[in-house]
Amino acid sequence: MKKSVVYLKKISLALSVGLVIVMEFPAVAKVEPTSLPQNSPTSWQTIVAQRRARLRFKVRGVGFSTRRTGATSRGGCSADRNAQPIRLLLPEFVRENQVDVESTIDARPTFFVHIPQTSAPQAEFQLLDDRGKQIYQKTFDLQSTPTVVVISIPNSSDAPSLELGKTYKWKVALNCDPDDPTVDESGKPQVIGSIKRVEPSVALANELKRNTRRDRPSIFAAAGRWNDTLTSLAQLRIANPNDATLREDWKSLLDSVGLGKIAEAPLLPVI
Numbered sequence: 001m002k003k004s005v006v007y008l009k010k011i012s013l014a015l016s017v018g019l020v021i022v023m024e025f026p027a028v029a030k031v032e033p034t035s036l037p038q039n040s041p042t043s044w045q046t047i048v049a050q051r052r053a054r055l056r057f058k059v060r061g062v063g064f065s066t067r068r069t070g071a072t073s074r075g076g077c078s079a080d081r082n083a084q085p086i087r088l089l090l091p092e093f094v095r096e097n098q099v100d101v102e103s104t105i106d107a108r109p110t111f112f113v114h115i116p117q118t119s120a121p122q123a124e125f126q127l128l129d130d131r132g133k134q135i136y137q138k139t140f141d142l143q144s145t146p147t148v149v150v151i152s153i154p155n156s157s158d159a160p161s162l163e164l165g166k167t168y169k170w171k172v173a174l175n176c177d178p179d180d181p182t183v184d185e186s187g188k189p190q191v192i193g194s195i196k197r198v199e200p201s202v203a204l205a206n207e208l209k210r211n212t213r214r215d216r217p218s219i220f221a222a223a224g225r226w227n228d229t230l231t232s233l234a235q236l237r238i239a240n241p242n243d244a245t246l247r248e249d250w251k252s253l254l255d256s257v258g259l260g261k262i263a264e265a266p267l268l269p270v271i
Contacts, residue, residue: 055249056256057091057221057229077120077176077189084116086172088193089148089230092258102193103227105200107161108153110231113172113191114262116146120174120189125151125270128169135160135168139175140270147268150234154271162197169194195227217249229253238269 077083089112090102115123120142127136136159138151149172153159162168173190200208207219216232233253237246254263 054252055217055221055233057224057226057253077118077174079119079176080117083118083189086113086115086174086189086191087262088113088191089254089259089262090193090257091226103196103198103225104162104231105198105204105225105228106231107197108155108159109162109195109197109227110153110234111151111170111172111193111195112230112234113149113151114146114265115142115149115172115174117144118142118174119144120176122175122178123149124173124175126171126173127153128171130166130168132169138270142174143268146262146265148262148265149268149270150238151270162195164197164199167194167196217253221253234267238267 111125122139123142125136125138125140126134129135136153140149140151142149151172153161169192171190171192173188176188201223204219204223204225207223208216211219213232214236217229217236220229220232230253233246233250237243237250240246251260251263254260
């Protein structure tokens with residue numbers, strides 16, 4: 001009988017201790033971690049894929065250019081102190097025949113020139129065919145502050161479209177004194193470039209059809225089409241002047257080819 005009482009007391013004590021332990025350490029439900037499915041729109045793969053990359057123009061085997069003769073002018077107007085040269089917007093470091101940066105798929109292309117601070121009130125644009133004959137001319141007003149002039153060839157009868165496979169010359173000259181007829185053309189601060197219209201590849205043409213205008217700068221940059229990259233991005237910036245993303249894209253693009261110093265200059269469209 002005594003043994004039974006002792007046994008019952010031990011059981012009672014064990015239950016009491018167990019109750020205390022349970023009260024002090026409440027049970028915690030085990031929760032299995034849930035993983036996102038691979039095709040989930042919020043998965044890390046999708047988030048990374050949707051992250052917007054900086055716009056850059058990459059050229060394989062980049063080296064110093066030996067083909068940029070005429071890309072910059074000498075000096076400025078005589079009234080300008082410490083005049084900086086006007087210059088074409090071409091990549092700083094491109095090897096001979098590495099990438100044809102002066103080609104376009106556009107029959108009526110756009111031309112880009114950086115004009116520093118100048119006293120010249122006007123400038124003149126000329127487009128010449130492969131025989132040196134002028135086929136288009138435009139005189140336009142300048143701002144006194146540095147600008148990137150964006151010159152578009154209009155869709156009109158007095159501005160013929162470029163023919164496939166032909167190379168054209170173009171130049172921009174400052175009219176330091178428009179009222180002085182004695183100033184010779186060779187004495188004007190000017191910059192000379194060339195442009196050639198080419199056929200887009202099938203892959204490039206398909207990409208352009210599948211995507212929106214907003215995607216064109218990235219598509220052209222990936223295809224190594226410099227002039228078309230600049231043109232498509234400039235058109236977006238001019239149409240959306242307050243778009244900070246496009247402004248950053250422009251700066252990133254120019255930075256990637258050594259033109260970061262002029263990336264902040266405002267665009268001056270000329271049609």
